[in-house]
Amino acid sequence: MTESTSTLLDVKDLTVEFATRRGIVRAVQNVDLTVGKGETVGIVGESGSGKSVTSYAVMRILDRAGRIADGAITFSGIDVRNASESEVRDLRGREISMVFQNPRAALNPIRKVGHQIEDVLLEHLQASPQDAKVKAIEALQKVRIARPDERYHAYPFELSGGMCQRVVIALALACRPQLLIADEPTTGLDVTTQKAVMDLIVELTRENGMSTILITHDLGLASAYCDRVVVMEKGKVVETAKSAQIFKSPQHAYTRKLMRSTPRIGANLRDLLPEDMPVPLTPAKKTAGGGASLLSVSNLVKEYPRQGVGGTLATLFRRKNEFPQSEVFRAVDGISFEIKRGESVGLVGESGCGKSTTSMMVMRLLDATSGHITFDGEDIAAIPAKSFAGLPLRKRIQMVFQDPTDSLNPRFTAARAIADPIYRLGGLRGRDAVRARCEELARQVGLPVELLDRFPHQLSGGQKARVGIARAIALKPELVILDEPTAALDVSVQAVVLNLLEDLKHSLGMSYLFVSHDLNVVRLLCDRVIVMRAGKIVEEGETEAVLSAPKTDYTRELLAAIPHPPL
Amino acid sequence: MNKLAQVEPVEATPVPVSKPARQGSLFSHARYVIGENPVTGIAFGMFVIIAACAIFGPLIAPYDPLASNTASALQAPSAKHWFGTDQLGRDILSRVMVAARLDLGIAIFSVALVFVMGGLSGVAAGFFGGWTDRIVGRIADTIMAFPLFVLAMGIVAALGNTVTNIVIATAIINFPLYARVARAEANVRRDAGFVQAARLSGNSDVRIVLTQVLPNIMPIMVVQMSLTMGYAILNAAGLSFIGLGVRPPTPEWGIMVAEGAGFIVSGEWWIALFPGAALMLSVFCFNLLGDGLRDIVDPQRRT
Structure with a gap:
């Protein structure tokens, strides 16, 4: 699609303001955006860049505090900004949908x-x-x-x-409709599902000659599916280009930074950091697994009763053989693996494959149905999850949670969140000593010390992630389970957090079990990778070997589903 | 570790980094909430007046609330007796003011009692589930099976006609409300990330309930408390109205309404109206205050 095709949506000089407690906040400033008939335009930006607000303004569905302060929105000849509410209602759903x-x-x-x-x-x-x-x-x-x-x-x-x-x-x-606005339509979906959904959107809209605006934080996804990409930062458009061009010759510094920090084939962990950042001392070299075994899992099984079958009434009224399937569902079906000291192992799979259940069992938050978990020579699967909290062993296995917001108590300050494990298991007494340790940890994870007295909602996503990491390493654990620690973060923050995790691993000598659905991220951080599907391990091996020459179809399918920019 | 500290400026943080912790932020926040919603301000003003009456009532009342004076009986509101006088010539304004202490006291103690009983058992039910949940749930169901006011009457009649028993009865009939709200809120947070994280930090379950879950459901419980305060006042007055609990000549809004009711037909409307209005306004005030309080204690809005 080129400029010559007629314009469907024309946004000129759009400024959107929100009235907040601290005064007027400009979420979108002087944004120009055009969408031609049949064109697919991607709006890319990190959280807070105003990409969603722009589309809400086009649909006139800003919430009460927001208003279009300046600019013009023209949709196939209709002045959307000044149209009456009933005219706009007519547009929504019939002409523009979301x-x-x-x-x-x-x-x-x-x-x-x-x-x-x-x-x-x-x-x-x-x-x-x-x-x-x-x-x-x-x-x-x-x-x-x-x-x-x-x-x-x-x-x-x-x-x-x-x-x-x-x-x-x-x-x-x-x-x-003539225009479809897709606001992060595949966030939270598995990669294979993401591919199917995106293919479907693009195919259906092309078929019907519709235009699409794809709002996403994923530059790779946008450039794989869109004709043109608009990059936004802090409410402003910083670059607009054809998607093929944007990867070849990004013009704006922010676009370059965004591209750098997107995990991709052929880039190592340090490549993700911005150019102007001092190169860390340790090169991101993979430690060859040679240490002693730290954790070994054998024949681990977790069964859940199948829902709707076990009920008393269902049992009473059920005819014989009406439910041929077994009454239990095996979330984890006899898996075995090993983690050596100082090694990072990636546990990869799509949602429902049992990777989180496995990590919860290793973490001793969940009791296994059968199997052994041997941690440093001791079978910890035999210890009930309930009584594990008070044991000295608890110190040695810690976890970084997926959602930094959910995993911090909203009523605890950052310092109190980090201090909690120190008070309970750290053996450190006295407010000053604990505070000093918290500050030391904050420095280790790169969290400004003055932020320690803030509540979680006063911190950004990356800062919350750092608090979560500081809490996990507070007890100097030997094994840390990372449950998609960067899934909720922007790519540039993700790059920094991943590098931080790598540095901490080297300086503190920890082992990682990295649970993730994102193979690109696993590639960066892990020495070995385990691919799980439906409770079973389908493939296991050195990360590079598995990702460059996968042995099973499933791994190949996973790899193929990752959107790659057209290069 | 210096190199790690340098990592910071890269991060795209929309939150301004250098904002010092403000002093008196709760006060300024309260002012903001009231500014946003003036009704809360009015409710708060009313609460201050009611509380002042409850605390200083006997000191600031213009007359002795118990002193009868048959010479000035059944006088309509005037400059001398703003709310008029009753059949024994007692000043109604003084009696309404002094009664605030008793009515508010019953409400506060019963709400405090039910908060401890219902709140704790509800949180335990929601967090631990299983048998704890079943037992607490069935107790709540059993209480709910009775018409609540009749149950309160029965409790007071059975235990004896005292103020303490009114407090207990009011607490018992509110139990299901608290237990259920606390149960639902605790249940949602049972598997929250921060609860799991607390387990990893070596906290026992009881500790997690008290230090992690309970503080997080406080906002909703505070709203619940404010709402049931009004209800508790109404309940105490209702019991007194039908002759249970507080006995004459003690000034109490419910009794005063009951005493005045007979005089409405003969045109002496003020005897029942003013204590009734005091009752209505205080219930109204606590309901409105509940909404305002939620905004003040909610950490999400305290930015």
Whole structure:
């Protein structure tokens, strides 16, 4: 698509302001944006860059505190900024529609998905009550939902995340809008699902000659699927270019920084840091696994009762052999692996593969059904999770959680969060001594000491992640489990945090079990990688060997699904 | 470790880094909340007046609330007796003011009692689940199975006609409300990341409940307390109205309304109206205060 095609959406000099307690905040400043007919435009930026606010302004769905302060928005000849509310309502859904980040939240949980599609069709007079059902099933078919007749009757909770997103896309496309705004449509989905959903969006919109705005934090994803990419930083557009060009010759410093920090093939951990940063002393060299065994897991199994089968009534009224499947569900199905001292092992798999359950069992927060977990010669699987909290062993295995916000008590200051394990297990007494240790830890993780007295909501995502890391290393553990520690962070912050983790590993001599769905990130940090699927280990080996020459189809599929920029 | 400290400036932080911790931030926050929602300010003003009456009532009341004077009985509101006088010539304004202490006292003690009983058992039920949950849940269900006011009447009648028993009865009938709210809130946080993190830090479950979960559900419990305060006042007055609990001639809003009710037909409306209005306004005030308090204690809004 080129400039010559007619313009569908033209945003000129857009400024959006929010009235907050500290006065007016400009979330978006003088943004120019055009979307041609049939064009796919990606808006890329980190959190707080104003990319979502821009699209909300286009839809005129800013919340009450926000207002369009300046600029013009023209959508196929209509002045959106000055249009009446009823005119705008007419645009939404019929001309412009939106796909949100969390598909489950976008669907009504107590209505069948088929009925929800019917609602939209009837509301916009796209169907009559007689043929609504047929059209709704057609819509489900279009988004490649298998067995659409059955799924018409499904409730959102009965569908997987990827399926829900397909339903949301079906809803968004039901009225054949001219413009689809997809706001992080695949965040929270597995890579293979992400690929399927993105392929579907691009295919359907191209088929119908629709335009798309894809809002994402992932430069790779945007450049793989969009014609043009708009890079935003702090409410301003810093660069607009064709997606092929943006990777070849990024013009703006911020774009370069963003590109550098995106994990990619052929880059090592230190490459992700910005150019102007002093190169750390230790090169990111992989330690050859040669240390003694620290943790060894053998035949670990975790079973859960299958839901809806074990109920008393169901048992009473069930005919013989009505439920042929076993009554237990094996989340983790007899896995064995080993972690040596000073080694980082990546545990990779898609959601539901049992990687988190495994890490919880190793962490001794969850009891295993059977199997052994041997930590430094002691079988810790035999110790019930309940009584593990008070043992001296607890000090030696710690964890960094996935969501830095959720894992910090909102009513504890950073210092108190870090001090908690020190008070309980650290054996350090006296306020001054603990405070000194907290400050030492803060310095180790690069958290400014003056931030220690802040509450979590007063800290940025990266700072919260540092607090979580400081808390995990406070007791000088030997094994740290990293549960997607950077999944909730912006790429530039992720780059810094990953480097920090690598440095800490070397300076403190820890071993890592890195649980993640992102192979690109695992590649950077891990010596060995274990790929899990449906509770079983499908592949295991040195990271480079597994990622460059995968032995199983599943690993190959995972690798292929990672969006790669067109180079 | 110096090299790690240098890592910091790279981070794209939208939060301003160098903001010193402010002094008196709770006060300024309260002022902000009241500015945003003036109704909270009005409710707070009313609360101050009611509290002042409760604390200083006997000192600032213009007359002795118990002194009867048949010569000035059943006088309409005037400059001398702002709220008029009752059938025994007692000054109604003085009686309404002095009664605030008893009514508020009953409410505060019963709410405190139910907060400890219901709050703790609810949190335990939500956090531990299993048998704790079943037992607490069934106790709450059993209480809910009765018409609550009738249950309160029964408790006071059975235990004896004293103020202490009114406090206990009011606490018991509010138990399910507290237990359920606390249970739901604790249940949500049972598997939260910070609870898991606290386990890793070596905290026992009881410690986690007290130091991690309880402080986080305080905002909602405070709102609940403020709302039930109004309800507790109403309940205490209701019991007195039907002759249980406080006995005449003690000034108490419920009794005063009951005494005045008979005089409304003969045109002496003020005897029942003023204590009734005091009752209504205080219930109203505590309900509004609940909303305002939530905004003040909620850490998400305290930025």
